[in-house]
Amino acid sequence: MREELAAFRDFLRRRGLKCTSQRMRVAERVLQRRDHFSAEAVMDDLRRGGEAHASKATVYRTLVLLEECRLLDSQDFGDGFRSYEPAWGVQHHDHLVCLSCRRIIEFTDHDIERSQERVANSHGFRVTSHIHRIFGYCSDCQDSTHEARQRNSRS
Amino acid sequence: MREELAAFRDFLRRRGLKCTSQRMRVAERVLQRRDHFSAEAVMDDLRRGGEAHASKATVYRTLVLLEECRLLDSQDFGDGFRSYEPAWGVQHHDHLVCLSCRRIIEFTDHDIERSQERVANSHGFRVTSHIHRIFGYCSDCQDSTHEARQRNSRS
C-alpha cells in the first residue's frame, strides 16, 4: 500500500495537483480495501476511523482521481450506486452478481475469453474490452425465503 | 402485437386491474418497439404520436406491469437509466458494440453460454440472466483512429 500511495502522490504531482490531507486520507482508506465497495462505504470507513473526515464531495472527487491514475476501477452494476474495486496489479476478471444479497463473486475463464475472441473475429471486430456480468442467486441465497444479506458496505 | 395487447388485457383482468386508455396507449407504443429503449423514449413516442399522452408516473407504472406480465424485460446497464426490451418470443443474444460508429452487432454463442453455466455451477451459483457486451471496433472502423471515442471502455 505504501507503493500505491506513492504512485498516487506521483500522479498528483505530475498533474500539478496538490497533496492534501483529505486526499491522502481517502486514498489510504480506499487502498486498504480488497473487495468491491461503494462511495458511502468509504465515508463510513473515515467516520469509523474517528479522524477528521473528508466531505462527501471530496470523497467522490478523490475516487475519480484514483480511477484516473489506475489504482481503482469502477463499474455500475445497476444497484443504484457505483461500485469500486482495487486495480493495482489485479488481473482481468468478470463478475457473478447475486440478486438477493448483492454479493459479487469474481471469475476468470479462459474458455470464455477465447470464445469471445472467436466471435469477434468472425465479425471482423477488434476487441478492446468487455463487460460480462452473470446475475442470479449465490449458494447462500438459493432456497427458502432468503433475507437480503446486505453485505455491501462492511469491511 | 394484437396478441400481446390481448395478453396484457388478460393479465390486467386476472389481477383485478383496470383497462384504462392510458395503459393501453402506453402498451401499444411499447409493444411496437423491437430494440432497447428507455422510459423517456416511450414518453417521446407518445408525445410524437400527438395523442393525449400518459403522464410520466403512469408510463413508469405501466412499464412495471408490462414487465410483470412478461411482455417486457428490463435491465439496468448502469447508463443512468433503466433499459427495456421486448420479451415476446425473443431469443437471448449478446452484443458487440463498436466504439467508433456505435453499431451494435448481435451474437449468440453456445460455447460461451455453456462456459458460463460451468463457471456459475462451480460457484454454486444459479443463473437467471447475464449481460455480455464486447467493446471494440467493427470491420468498417478499424483504421479510423480519428473517429470520436466518446465513451470510456472498461473490462
Add this chain to the structure above:
DNA sequence: ATTCGTGCAAATATTTTGCAATTTT
C-alpha cells in the same frame, strides 16, 4: 502570492410515491 482544494448546499437525473380528483367496472 498564486493556484488549487474543500465543504456546504443546491443542482442533476431518474424513478417512485402521496394524495385529491377522476375513471372504470
Add this chain to the structure above:
DNA sequence: AAAATTGCAAAATATTTGCACGAAT
C-alpha cells in the same frame, strides 16, 4: 357506488457542481 387509476408535485437516491473560504505549493 366501490375500487382502482391518473397526474401533479414532492420525495427518494446517488452523484455532481458553483462558489466563497482556506490551504498547499
